[in-house]
Amino acid sequence: LARFSLATPSALIVLTGPTIFISALMFGGLPGTLLDLALVNSFQLLTSAVLLDELDEKLREKFEISPKDTHLIRIRLEASAVIVTPDFSLAVIEDDPDDDRVLECAVAGKADYIVSGDRHLVKLGSYRGIPIMTARQFMDVVGTEG
Numbered sequence: 333l334a335r336f337s338l339a340t341p342s343a344l345i346v347l348t349g350p351t352i353f354i355s356a357l358m359f360g361g362l363p364g365t366l367l368d369l370a371l372v373n374s375f376q377l378l379t380s381a382v383l384l385d386e387l388d389e390k391l392r393e394k395f396e397i398s399p400k401d402t403h404l405i406r407i408r409l410e411a412s413a414v415i416v417t418p419d420f421s422l423a424v425i426e427d428d429p430d431d432d433r434v435l436e437c438a439v440a441g442k443a444d445y446i447v448s449g450d451r452h453l454v455k456l457g458s459y460r461g462i463p464i465m466t467a468r469q470f471m472d473v474v475g476t477e478g
Contacts, residue, residue: 345375345376345377345378345414345441345442345443345444345445346370346375346376346377346378346443346444346445346446346447346470347377347378347379347434347437347438347441347443347445347446347447348363348366348367348370348377348379348446348447348448349383349431349434349446349447349448349449349450349453350383350386350387350390350434351448351449351450352366352367352447352448352449352467353367353387353409354387354390354391354394354395355449355467357391357405358391358395362467362468362471363449363467365467365471366447366467366470366471370412370413371408371412373412375474376413376414377409377412377413377414378413378414378416378437378438378441378443379409379413379414379415379416379437380415380416380417380418380433380436380437380440380441381415381417382433382437383433383434383437384406384409384410384415386430386433387402387405387406387409388402388403388405388406391405414441416437416440416441417440418436418437418439418440419440420436420439420440421436422435422436422439424456424459425452425453425456427452428450428452431450431452431453434446434448434450434453435453435459438459438462439459439460439462443462444462445462445463445464445465445470445473445474446459446462446463446464446465447465447466447467447470448464448465448466449466449467454466
């Protein structure tokens with residue numbers, strides 16, 4: 333892992349959308365590094381049951397990951413993340429309403445950043461003052477040292 337330095341890691345709350353989790357788990361690379369850093373508490377990860385359900389479904393259906401393995405992945409993420417339950421609904425992204433669940437989670441959890449590989453979210457740029465960026469942009473903004 334790269335050394336990751338944050339002035340106040342406990343203050344940094346990052347929501348990663350299901351696309352980042354899938355990329356991290358299936359392909360590694362920068363999303364994998366991001367997930368590894370979250371799992372060692374370099375920053376606080378934020379998600380919701382709805383987003384974890386979506387992740388579970390995509391891993392099983394698109395990548396044929398067994399229910400047992402998806403359950404283990406979910407347990408690990410639940411143990412490492414703050415799980416929020418938004419009590420409101422948003423209708424912001426017309427082209428992909430499922431992406432609104434990411435925004436709901438970010439707002440409910442008071443995320444500092446939304447990290448996503450989803451083109452609809454990244455195109456939005458920010459929502460209610462929460463910057464939306466790719467894994468590369470996030471790492472560039474908050475800083476890594478080799």
